[in-house]
Ligand code: ADP
């Protein structure tokens with residue numbers, strides 16, 4: 001089987017004043033469709049940098065990234081924007097909802113970047129809001145929701161496009177531990193339904209409950225473990 005994500009010797013250097021920060025150093029990783037992968041590592045070890053590269057939000061300094069067999073480096077900025085809008089779902093620690101938009105409208109946002117727009121997009125929006133259990137909150141604003149509900153909206157927004165891959169950067173980082181467990185449970189349920197997931201976490205509980213755990217340190221990928229089933 002062909003990997004969904006295939007990165008080889010990926011490096012990312014940031015210029016800082018007269019120096020250079022080596023945020024990623026020769027990272028290689030393959031992720032197959034249907035996997036759920038947790039990524040752990042100390043602050044500053046390069047996790048977010050790797051997520052940005054995988055999400056085509058930034059370009060590597062060197063190395064290769066094939067997404068679903070396609071070499072991302074060969075794409076124009078416009079093609080990359082299309083790829084992000086149609087194939088990658090993002091979930092962030094701080095939810096990143098638009099405060100003036102209600103639940104439905106927030107989930108609609110990725111479709112505004114798709115051209116042409118998915119023909120069934122309205123049905124997809126309603127379905128994915130239902131998948132995260134928020135059908136009764138369609139016309140509420142983010143300020144009227146709890147943290148856990150806001151993260152559910154962000155997950156619905158990520159899912160509505162039927163992405164190849166969902167990237168979540170510390171999705172439980174701003175939630176209390178009980179709510180965090182519920183969000184993790186939702187991710188596990190979605191993975192069982194076939195959603196491919198890569199999730200950065202500081203929470204060992206989350207790390208233990210993904211099928212696979214990769215660890216970063218100082219820009220290197222230092223461990224890649226298949227976990228016992230729980
Ligand atoms: P993590 O998500 O594991 O905490 P990051 O990927 O955010 O780590 O950061 C890795 C390293 O790269 C850190 O040393 C950080 O300071 C540096 N870094 C990240 N983004 C930038 C940037 N835009 N400009 C300069 N340095 C950066």
Ligand code: MG
Pocket residue numbers: 047048049
């Ligand atoms: Mg980070």
